Amino acid sequence: MIAAKKPSGKLSTEMFNDISILQRKWQAALRPDGRLPGYEDVMLGSLGRLADHIVLLKHNNETLEVSRTGRYVQKWLEDERWDIPLTALSPDCATALGEAAANALEKSRPHLSVAHCVRDGLVRTYDILALPTSSRWGGTLIGTYVNERSAQYNLLDAIFSxxxxxxxxxxxxxxxxxxxxxxxxxxxxxxxxxxxxxxxxxxxxxxxxxxxxxxxxxxxxxxxxxxxxxxxxxxxxxxxxxxxxxxxxxxxxxxxxxxxxxxxxxxxxxASFRLLFDNNPMPMWVFDAETTDFLSVNDAAVQHYGYSRETFLRMKLQEIWPHDEWVTHSQALQQIGDAYSSRYWRHLKADGSEIQVLTYGRRVAFGGRDGYLVAIVDITERRRAEARIAHMAHHDGLTNLPNRELFRERLKQALEQAQPGNKRVAVLCVDLDLFKNVNDSFGHPMGDRLLKMVADRLRSEVRGNNLAARLGGDEFAVILASDVSPNEASDHAARLIKMLSATYGIDSMEIVIGASIGIALSPGDGMTSEELLRNADMALYRAKEDGGGVHRFFEREMDLQAQKRRDMELDLRRAFANGEFELHYQPLVDIASDRISGFEALLRWCHPEKGMISPAEFVPVAEDIGLIVALGEWVLREACTEAVKWPADIKIAVNLSPVQFRSRNLVQMVISALAQSGLSPTRLELEITESIFLAETEANLAILHQLRELGISISMDDFGTGYSSLSYLRSFPFDKIKIDRSFVKDLGERPDCVAIVRAISGLGRSLNITTTAEGVETMDQLDWLRAEGCNQVQGYLFSAARPAAEIEQLLFRFGRRASQAA
The missing domain is CATH 3.30.450.20 (PAS domain)
Known part of the structure; x- marks a missing residue:
């Protein structure tokens, strides 16, 4: 293999996205002075499946060393070793990696090239992206992405012809x-x-x-x-x-x-015949065109087929044919002319084993007799590989269950067979409950083992004409193709839930998960595979909403809700394009001074036909469709621009969505908003929820530390409502924790709420963290919070969120009311 050129032809969509992601990460991490970005900024964090395609090369003293390799790269290299010289690898892979790394180092820029590998007669094309980065320990680290294009062609066929x-x-x-x-x-x-x-x-x-x-x-x-x-x-x-x-x-x-x-x-x-025949490494022979007797065989044929030369020369061509192909072979011989090529046959070796071959022949005169010179290419392993590839194309690589493609084909077949008799076909969408907790707690290898065990249980339960498939992640699906009634589908789903919810034993540990199932039946719930699968998925969504561990049938109301959701998506995109969003600001009141110390920016949407829509309705949808990234950037810029107009001691608090962290350009976006508005970083407060810590914790913590180093305050919202809030206080030095309104609401009636507020306030004082209570609506609640040492409050007692135009008047009026309340 050798690095050939800058990429040409078409990349697959997935590979194009992979390369674009890595190039953007490198560009985003490029230092202002033009120096190479740091290795940690580019190659650590949310690489996900891309990590399997990365080989890390260390460049020191003009030599390259393989430092780390992902699983995909190890298979490509056929070598799992780390910390070895690049020259220790096979020459084809070493040359390709070396050329890509050398070009990247020469230009100090990412270099994308193409490498070609010839193995088993197939040309495989790989895209190689080399990303030069600086190492804190000296030298240069080159993170190199390797992935194969789908297109292949047979080099042996091309050359031999x-x-x-x-x-x-x-x-x-x-x-x-x-x-x-x-x-x-x-x-x-x-x-x-x-x-x-x-x-x-x-x-x-x-x-x-x-x-x-x-x-x-x-x-x-x-x-x-x-x-x-x-x-x-x-x-x-x-x-x-x-x-x-x-x-x-x-x-x-x-x-x-x-x-x-x-x-x-x-x-x-x-002399020509000897060069072509006797010493050719390809099995070759000459047979009589009339009698099919073997007239001559070369050494390669003797060795490959296992017959001695003497035995070969006593045989006829039919003797190496399987009996079931005698007629086909004989007819083909009668039809050939002076030459033939690319004929696929089955042959028998001396030990009785069967091989698949590709034959090429031409008519020759040999020893005064009319014959054919034939060259043989054994393609048995290639055919086996093709069969494996065909299987892989229709089966999940982890569980070996049918994949989404094969599931759709089988469902389409089942519907076609059921249509004449108006028979019912059921589709069950299965989603594992609590599976994410297994991945988060024990890691993805443990999660993969669990998925294999789930697949084994499904195989044991789903038999006959029925089919179980893995659609992706922890999502599975089942086809019940035997004219099932609703009761039979319900009973089957109940059995599956019970079976999948039973304890799993892995490495002396007992793992407990559950399952939720959505059911759709033809023809009432759909006549096509797309309709049935979509409606079963909607029923699954209802089962998850109902707490999981249950099954639900599709109902037409679900389709109406889905349509409402789709309408919401369209309205949101239009609203953002038309500038229908605005910010309102709710005051944050310092209890000790009875003065406004800041405002929280809250997003509002006034639909031109439906009026005000609650953020609780549209924000989750904006997060799901990815609009929250652009919308969140607009909120931040708008809030900073407005806050510059306020007194210098008034802060602005802006909420961040977990989705914004996944975009990986959050820090640059915040810096840009501050620079554009002229707002001091010390006046900006960013509010997050603990869900940011539930995935990609290290990467998100790194982002929070970068923001805090700018002088920005970081606040944890809804403190006390999650299951691990205390552990997060150890992970990151928050500036503020906000006590959820659910604890403030019943302060006067429930002692447990008082105890929780007291504990959080005490925790804040011990850690030197400001505490803010949300949802303060009465003077009694304010008195309780003051007595428990809470630092800051917000709520309708002081003011609802107001448009920017009312801020100045609100500051004036509120100051008088605050002093009166004191």
Whole structure:
């Protein structure tokens, strides 16, 4: 394999997205002075499945070392070792990685190139993206992404159709600007080794610029470079003192198929036959065109088929055919003319084993008899690989259950078979309850093992014409194709829930999860696979809403709700484009001074037809569709711009969504908003909820620390309502914790609420963290909070959220009311 050029052709959507994500991460982490970004800023954090495709190269003292490799890269390298020199890898992979890294280091920029690998006769094309980064320990680290394109082609078929003798495959080497400058021999047959007078080990992976054979002449290299640039084949001859070689070249992108013919030897028919036949590493024979007797076999055929030469020469061609193909073979022989190629057959070896072969033949005169010269390519392993690939294309790689593609095909078939008799087909969408907790608590390897056990249980329960599939993540689906009644579907779903909810034993641990199921039945709930699957998914959503561990049937009301949700999505996008959102501001009152110390910015949406819509309705939808990132940026910029107009001691608090953290440009966005508005970072307070810590904790903590280093205050909202809020206080030094309104509401009636407020206030004083109580509506609540040492309050007792135009008047009026309340 060799790095060939800057990428050409079409990348898959997934690969294009992967490369774009990595390039954006590198660009975002680029330092202002143009120095390389830090390794931690680019290669750590939310790489997800991309980590499997990364090989980390360490560059020190002009050498490259393999520091770390992901699982996908290890399979590609066929080597799981870490901390080894790059030269310890196989030459094809080492060359590709080395060329990509060298170009990235030379330009100090990400370098995207293409590498071609020839294995088992197949050309595989890989995209390689090298990302140079600086290391805090000195030297340079190059994070290199490797992924295979889907397109492949058979090099053996392509080359064999062009030549009878010496065969080579050359991969083009390109410089940092993408221009071809040299070639590397990546594949050849023994004929090429013989004609070029070099041993096999001396040819493979050899660059032409290294010299040593006739192909290395400057005029030959020049002709080959022209062929690469033009993309057309060519034939020309090379003269030496004692030989005249004819070269036939065919371009396949950056791979050149090169056939080498000794024209002098071919002039003598006998010598030509010996070169082609006797020493050919490919099994070959000559058989009589009339009797089908074997007339001659080469050493490769004797070795490959296991018959002795004497036995071969006593046999007829039919004796290596399976009995069930005798008629087909005989008919084919009657139809062939002077030559044939690409004929697929089954052959029997001497030990009785069966192989699949590709045959090429031409009519020849041999010993005065009319015969056929046949060359054999054993494609047994290739066919097995194709069968495995076909299986993989329709099955989940982790659980070996049918995947979404095969599920849709089988569901379509079941519906077609059920339609004549108006029979029912049921689709069950299954989602695992509490599975995310397993991943978060024990890691993804444990989660993968659990998914395999879930798949085994589904296989044991779903049999016959029915089908169980994994659609992705912890989502599964079942087809019940045997004209099931609603009661039968309900009973089946109940059994599945019970079975999947039973304890799982893994490494002496007992893992407990559950399952929720949504059911849709044809023809009432849909006539197509898309309708049934969509409606079963809506029923599953209802089952999850109802607490999980249950099954629910699809109801038409669910479709109406889904339509309402789709309408909300469309309205949200239109509202954002039309500027229908505005900010209102609710005062934050300092209890000790009875003065407004800040305002919380709250998003409001007045729909032109439906009026005011609650944030509780539209914010979750905005998060689901990704609009919250752009909307959140607008909120931050608008709030900062407004806060600049207030007195210098008044802060502005802005809520952040967990989705904004996943965008990974949050810090830059905050910096931009502050710079554009001119607001001091010390006057900005960002409110988060504990859900930010439930995923990608390290990356999100790093973002919070970067924000805090700017002078921005960080506040935890809804403190006390989650299951691990206290642990988060150890993870990050918050400036403020906000006591949820649910504890404030019943302060006067419930002692437990008083105890919770007292505990949170005491915790805040001990950790030097400001405490703010939300939802204060009565003087009694204010007195309780003052008595318990709470620092700050907000609520309708002081003011609801008001438009920006009322802030100045609110500050004036509130000051008088606050003093009166005192």
């Amino acid at each position: 062009q030549t009878d003798e010496g065969v080579l495959a050359l991969a083009t080497l390109r410089d940092a600007s993408g221009e071809p400058f040299d070639f590397q021999i990546v594949h050849h047959n023994q004929g090429a080794s013989r004609l070029l007078k070099l041993p096999t080990t001396g040819l493979l992976w050899r660059r032409l610029s290294a010299g040593g054979n006739l192909l290395c002449l400057p005029e030959v290299i020049g002709r080959l470079l022209d062929i690469v640039r033009d993309g057309h084949g060519d034939q020309f001859e090379v003269d030496s003192d004692d030989r005249n070689l004819k070269l036939g070249v065919t371009a396949f992108g950056d791979i050149l198929s090169l056939t080498v013919t000794d024209v002098t030897a071919l002039r003598q028919r006998e």
